[in-house]
Amino acid sequence: xxxxxxxxxxxxxxxxxxxxxxxxxxxxxxxxxxxxxxxxxxxxxxxxxxxxxxxxxxxxxxxxxxxxxxxxxxxxxxxxxxxxxxxxxxxxxxx
Numbered sequence: 001x002x003x004x005x006x007x008x009x010x011x012x013x014x015x016x017x018x019x020x021x022x023x024x025x026x027x028x029x030x031x032x033x034x035x036x037x038x039x040x041x042x043x044x045x046x047x048x049x050x051x052x053x054x055x056x057x058x059x060x061x062x063x064x065x066x067x068x069x070x071x072x073x074x075x076x077x078x079x080x081x082x083x084x085x086x087x088x089x090x091x092x093x094x095x
Contacts (some may be wrong), residue, residue: 012036013072016070018065020056020076020086027055028086033065035074035090040076042090056081063090070083071095 016029032044044063060075074090 010036012037013065015065018063020051020079021062021064022055022058022060022087025052025055027052027058027079030063031042031085033063037090042092044074044086044088044090045084046074046086048084048086051081051086053081056086063088 013035015033016031018033019026019089020030028051029049030046031043031049036043036045042084061079063072063074063076065072072093073095074093077089077091079086079088
């Protein structure tokens with residue numbers, strides 16, 4: 001269990017390419033994304049290149065982004081889709 005009296009470091013990750021996936025479907029192609037996170041909470045903010053708003057309402061959704069040697073992957077717990085921006089609360093990274 002996390003001790004609420006111990007401060008946690010905040011990490012920021014940025015990238016130029018990412019996607020939100022529903023099963024094997026690409027629900028959204030993303031650009032200029034940023035993830036801010038700690039041991040307790042992860043938040044995604046991204047510019048939308050292309051989105052299927054129907055698929056973005058489905059669950060479960062995963063955010064993926066390429067990295068050297070593979071991909072990062074986070075489950076989306078909640079998502080808000082604007083005209084050009086996507087914001088989401090993420091679960092802990094799975095890959």
